[in-house]
Amino acid sequence: MKTKKYLFLINGMVMGGAERVMATIANEFVKRGNEVCIVTLKEPKSAYRLDPRIKIVGAKGCVQSNNKVLRLIQLIYSGIKGFFYYLYYLKTYRPDAVLSFLTYSNLLAIMTRRIFVKNVPVVVSERCDPQKRGYVLKKLCEFMYPMADCLVCQSKQVGSYFKRISRKSNIRIIPNPVNPECIAPTLLNKRRNAIISVGRLSPQKNFDLLIKSFHEIICDYPDYIVEIYGQGPEYNNLNKKIRTLNLENNVFLMGTKKNVMQSVNNARLFVITSNYEGFPNVLIEAMASGLPVISTDFPTGAARELIKDGINGYVVPRNNKKELARAMAQILSNPQLQDSMSEANKKIVRCFDLNKIIDQWNAVLNKEY
CATH class of the missing domain: 3.40.50.2000 (Glycogen Phosphorylase B;)
Known part of the structure; x- marks a missing residue:
């Protein structure tokens, strides 16, 4: 040939x-x-x-x-x-x-x-x-x-x-x-109490929404942390928001890492809060790692194509603090739901071999x- x-x-x-x-x-x-x-x-x-x-x-x-x-x-x-x-x-x-x-x-x-x-x-x-x-x-x-x-x-x-x-x-x-090099699924009973998000610290990614939504539920989940991986112009504003809400011990800006999913696939939940996206790589890689996922309903429709509500995660309206907090609480409070969503995501991502x-x-x- x-x-x-x-x-x-x-x-x-x-x-x-x-x-x-x-x-x-x-x-x-x-x-x-x-x-x-x-x-x-x-x-x-x-x-x-x-x-x-x-x-x-x-x-x-x-x-x-x-x-x-x-x-x-x-x-x-x-x-x-x-x-x-x-x-x-x-x-x-x-x-x-x-x-x-x-x-x-x-x-x-x-x-x-x-x-x-x-x-x-x-x-x-x-x-x-x-x-x-x-x-x-x-x-x-x-x-x-x-x-x-x-x-x-x-x-x-x-x-x-x-x-x-x-x-x-x-x-x-x-x-x-899905890049196989980025994936290393972790058993649910070995996962840590962490909520993960990844992306450039920019207005597009709207990490402010994640911080405010987590603040809504922290009284019920005080042993959970939020890790946000990425760098960008919103770093100072996000840090200020974390301090204002007294979340310094629970929300962390982690900076950038190559093959970040290898570092975060042992978390409990993956969240995307973007105002708009194309087809986010980190979302399907999180799914392939067996993480339950939550995404805002950005206009390209990719989240709706990937996530079936209640089956492998939830899609919530953009900029809706209450709905995001509710979806996070539903997953974190239910180990059986976490387990079923994890298995569903591992099957769904076979389409992205x-x-x-x-x-x-x-x-x-x-x-x-």
Whole structure:
């Protein structure tokens, strides 16, 4: 069988859900005898382990200034630099197909495909909530995404959104895989009394809601703790909230860790409080570890697709402190429910088996659909 060459395009390989999935796909593709080159618009570094056979190169674009005018200039310069850098590698590497993740990289890949290199199939993947963009960027994506050879979405609801707009059949749904390296299920009787959440400390993740909801039930569960893994601009505000509610001995901001699920899979409960998400990796990894899960009902619909109320967890309204507190109490107060939810989650995540998901990506990149 002829070795296939694939060029992967992404803004940067920093820590993040999209970046981790791209690293996983790249690693699995080279294991299957393919060649992969990752082109980033930023530094050619990866926060995630890459097989040494994978080539990673970067345009070293940089947008750092807090000044709006300087930031705009840096953004334009980085965009132009990234465009020519990607075009150079597209022509010299001569891939059989291109896979792009994240909005700006997707638009760049489609534009280049339409104007300069028309014989290379381009697959783009939407990794977030498409309705959370500004008006201009939202309309640009709606106009250009149908020009890709295939658009991959992570949830059925996001796929339906683009199908209504484009009315084309080149849309496929591929959820994120469960990475076996991140999973080490723990027996329930060996779990510690901890509630876990993971994500960037940003307004999007809304960890403030988790802290306030836990405060509602702490009198009934004084031996429980909350651990929040991640870093970000909301660190000081969250610390202040913890002190204001006198939760210093029960709520902890843990910072970042690689393969964080290996550190937290012995907890009792996993909670996501986001205002919006794409398809959160940490949620399916928590499920695969056998943790009961609670998630807010963010607009992409991924939580509803993954969680069946009362079976493997609960989905609660966004920004509803009372409902989140009630759901946490229902799980923490019932060991039998924890046990049944744990077993249900271990079965559900078989749908996200790594090899099955890689087969789907392979089919899309080779137009086997």
